[in-house]
Amino acid sequence: MIFGIDGFTGKHLSRILKQRGYDVWGTTFPGSSPEENSMTCDITDKNGVANVLHRAAPDFIIILSAVTFVPDGLDREIYDINLFGPLHILQAATTLPKAPRRIIVPSTAHVYGNATEGSLTETHCPNPLSHYALSKYAMEQMIRPFRESLDLVTVRPFNYTGAGQADHFLIPKLVRHFRDCLPEIELGNMDVFRDFSDVRDVVAAYTILLEAESPPEVLNVCSGDAVCIRQILEWLHELTGHTPEVSVNPAFVRANEVRYLYGCNEKLCQLGWRRKYHLQDTLRWMLRAG
Structure with missing residues (x-):
């Protein structure tokens, strides 16, 4: 059962799980286009969540419904969805006749805050700097009491992208400007490094975690490399031959910008996961996908 099966990550996850023989069901937000084997559900509606879970009685649950692009929600909405939504799901899961075998609960690497050097491991002291990061860190603490009755895995994904991601995210925005040969692009701080x-x-990591025997309670999902935004612009120029005029819009520069953020994926690799795609491969894929 994928909460948020109609989202960017949900669509890709659903595809790989079906290929592996899973019977995949999911939820879509009321008013959105229906997906195969999907039910509409607003995770801020406690009763609606309970009804969906009791109808599906899933063996596995992955909670992808979340506010991930901060301008999409007000501060209160971020907490309603990112904190209380998962609470409703876990409360309902404890009432099922048969407990799910495993529940994956994505958090975010932004809980680590502003690190200036080195690779971030799961033991790095959290220091969330935004309401988005705070909502996810609060969620991590909220689920702790449920570990007594439910098999929970918290993942902290770092930045990720690919074909189908909305254009308001950084990499799709850059790809569109280079693919369509747009003359100029406005960006924020170009001297930030991201994983x-x-x-x-x-x-693929989420799929491994569904099947892994006794995985860690919390683990990073990341490439292990830090790439500067200026480097991405260079790669896109090499791939397309286009050179837009780049300007810095002060409105896009965050006062509490996390300048250097990359993770250690050692725990994930110990479970058999290996990175398959370099960011240049991803950019080629996105340029082809249109």
């Missing part, structure tokens, strides 16, 4: 993964690698 970017391919969404196909991320959903």
Whole structure:
């Protein structure tokens, strides 16, 4: 059961799980286009969540419904969806006749805050700097009491992208400007370093975690490399031959910008996961996908 099966990650995850023989069901937000084997559900509706779970009685649950692009929600909405939504799901899961075998609960690497050097491991002290990061860290703490009755795995994905991601995210925005040969592009701080993964690698990690025996309670999902935004612009120029005029829009520069963020994926690799796609591979895929 994928909460948010109609989202960017949900669509890719659903595809790989079906290929592996899973009977995949999911939820879509009321008013969105229906997906195969899907039910509409607003995770802020406690009763609606309970009804969906009791109808599906799933063996596995992955909670992908979330506010991930902060301007999409007000501060209260971020907490309603990212904190109380998962609470409703876990409360309902404890009332099922048969407990799910495993529940994957994505958090975010932004809980680590502003790190200036080194690779971030799962033991790095959290220091969330935004309401988005705070909502996810609060969620991590909220689920702790449920570990007594439910098999929970918390993942902290770093930035990831791929074909089908909305254009308001950074990499799709860059790809569109280069693919369509647009003359100029406005960006924020170009001197930030990020750990970017391919969404196909991320959903492969989630699939491994469904099947792994006794995985860690919390683990990073990341490439293990830090890439500067300026480097991505260079790669896109090499792939397309286009050179847009780049300007910095002060409105896009965050006061509490996390400048250097990349992760250690050692725990994930110990479970058999291996990164398959470099960011240049992902950019080629996105340029071809149109």
